[in-house]
Amino acid sequence: MLVSERKSMEEIKSFLVGESKVFLLGCDGCAAASGTGGEQDILELKQQLEKEGIQVVGSKVIEFLCQKALVRRGLKPYASALRQADSILVSTCGIGVQATATVVDMPVHPACNTISLGGIRGEWQGEERCLECGQCYLDITGGICPLTACTKQLVNGPCGGAKDGRCEFEPDARPCGWQLIYERLKSLDRLDVLRQAPSLLKDYAQMQPPKRIRSTSKWAVDIETKEEIATT
Amino acid sequence: MKLTDSFASGKFVVTSEVGPPKGTDTSEMLGNAELLKPRVDAVNVTDQQSSVMRLGSLVSSVLLKQRGVEPIYQVTCRDRNRIALQSDLLSAWAAGIENVLCLTGDYVSLGDFPQAKPVFDLDSVSLLVSAMKLNNGLDLADNKLQGVPDFCLGAVVTPAADPLEPQLVKMEKKVRAGASFIQTQGIFDAERFAAFVNQAKDFGVPIIAGIILLKSAGMARFMNENVAGVHVPDPLIQAMAKAEDRVQKSIEIAARLINEVKDLCQGVHIMPIGWERHVPAVLDAAGL
Numbered sequence: 001m002l003v004s005e006r007k008s009m010e011e012i013k014s015f016l017v018g019e020s021k022v023f024l025l026g027c028d029g030c031a032a033a034s035g036t037g038g039e040q041d042i043l044e045l046k047q048q049l050e051k052e053g054i055q056v057v058g059s060k061v062i063e064f065l066c067q068k069a070l071v072r073r074g075l076k077p078y079a080s081a082l083r084q085a086d087s088i089l090v091s092t093c094g095i096g097v098q099a100t101a102t103v104v105d106m107p108v109h110p111a112c113n114t115i116s117l118g119g120i121r122g123e124w125q126g127e128e129r130c131l132e133c134g135q136c137y138l139d140i141t142g143g144i145c146p147l148t149a150c151t152k153q154l155v156n157g158p159c160g161g162a163k164d165g166r167c168e169f170e171p172d173a174r175p176c177g178w179q180l181i182y183e184r185l186k187s188l189d190r191l192d193v194l195r196q197a198p199s200l201l202k203d204y205a206q207m208q209p210p211k212r213i214r215s216t217s218k219w220a221v222d223i224e225t226k227e228e229i230a231t232t
Numbered sequence: 233m234k235l236t237d238s239f240a241s242g243k244f245v246v247t248s249e250v251g252p253p254k255g256t257d258t259s260e261m262l263g264n265a266e267l268l269k270p271r272v273d274a275v276n277v278t279d280q281q282s283s284v285m286r287l288g289s290l291v292s293s294v295l296l297k298q299r300g301v302e303p304i305y306q307v308t309c310r311d312r313n314r315i316a317l318q319s320d321l322l323s324a325w326a327a328g329i330e331n332v333l334c335l336t337g338d339y340v341s342l343g344d345f346p347q348a349k350p351v352f353d354l355d356s357v358s359l360l361v362s363a364m365k366l367n368n369g370l371d372l373a374d375n376k377l378q379g380v381p382d383f384c385l386g387a388v389v390t391p392a393a394d395p396l397e398p399q400l401v402k403m404e405k406k407v408r409a410g411a412s413f414i415q416t417q418g419i420f421d422a423e424r425f426a427a428f429v430n431q432a433k434d435f436g437v438p439i440i441a442g443i444i445l446l447k448s449a450g451m452a453r454f455m456n457e458n459v460a461g462v463h464v465p466d467p468l469i470q471a472m473a474k475a476e477d478r479v480q481k482s483i484e485i486a487a488r489l490i491n492e493v494k495d496l497c498q499g500v501h502i503m504p505i506g507w508e509r510h511v512p513a514v515l516d517a518a519g520l
Contacts, residue, residue, distance in 0.1 A: 151339055151350075152336065152339060152350065152352045152355070153352055154336065154352065154355045155355065156355050156356075156357035156358060156402065156405055157357065157398060157401055157402035157405060158398045158399070158402060159336040159337075159355075159356075160336075160388065160389075160390040160393070160399070160417060160460055160461050161338060161339060161460045162393075162460055163459075163460040163461075164394075167339075168338065168339050168341075168342065168460060169339045169341045170341075178398060179395075179398070182395065182397065182398040182401075186397075191397070191401065194401060195401050195404060195405075199357045199358055199360075199361045199405060199408070199409050200357075200358070201354070201358050201361070201372070202353075204353065
């Protein structure tokens, strides 16, 4: 399970500057359990966006956005709505956002931050990785995570160490993450988003599991079970 | 003296560099610095270059300063978090260091401690932001400083990177963050450098072209294979391979390059890599 939390409307709106039509994507897996990506959550998000004057041209909740095959199949019937949309706003964990970004040819924005559970991982079969950093940057990096794609976890752009698009660490096995980000942004004509982004300073305190999660079943399912046994 | 003052005086700036030793014997490093002193505006002091553990660049910079050699204190983000980096910057100013070059740093795997925990809490851009904030009297958390530094901050760029555009995006961020001069990775192709300058000149900061002294054809081939952003063209490798006097050929190549790029930039940075004693001859040949 990966726990996601909705970003503020202010931050979401900052991603949508210059856009007028958005397609909403939710996830019926962990995100539904987190209260961010289920049917009801997406409906509420749609209403909030419309109140802000943003047109929602379609929405879909797919089971397990971390599975690219499901994302592809799930989006197929929505081709015409997607063509109308300027971007897709994805309300789920960092993996779901990255998986979506790899299967579509349009900007994808994260609607959530993925909250640290201190090391527990959801299961996935794709290449995408999420560090549960609590400050999702996928909007300015074209849906490729700089923390997991870049060996040095650089958030402000590439170092000078890549050669022929490969990382200075294990070049035979690792592409330069920032080369991938650059190519994706270039193909989406969104390099300016990165160029204009302010200098980012990572808050590593966000990478510790927050106190408010520790006492809930999001932290450990057996917390609830224990309570139930105690009361019966 | 700040490097920005050298640029302001309108002169063509010359910098070079020394590497701290593995150990505590500073005689060779200081000897090299003394040798460079009459010919250069400032001398870079590398920070655990190639991730190899050595004497620190802060103390080495102070030792240079004590001998009247203007140091450019190199700081990388690989080995220290934001607490240590800010503290080292304050220490540097307290010890009289004025010029700081802010770099991300090579990955730990390149050096002699590949097992080390890589830090990279900050990167070159956020290190510049942090140093600039110190200049303005605040630390990164906006706490007020008692006594404020006034660093001249520099950054690096790789003009021969392919593609170049991501490097330019980052260079723009570095300038916006407070870099007031740029030193480049070693260049060997004046035309390619001219194309870079053409795209970078709008950022409005002085550019110092990096000149690496070629020591042999083998060294050139090694750099082409292993060093990111460095490309020695074949004719130069051939020239070094055929040369009867490698030192003379190396000086000739470096001097020619300097003259080819002189009108495109505001200075040159000579990286002698062990050939510090030949730097004066390079500058003589280049007419500097």
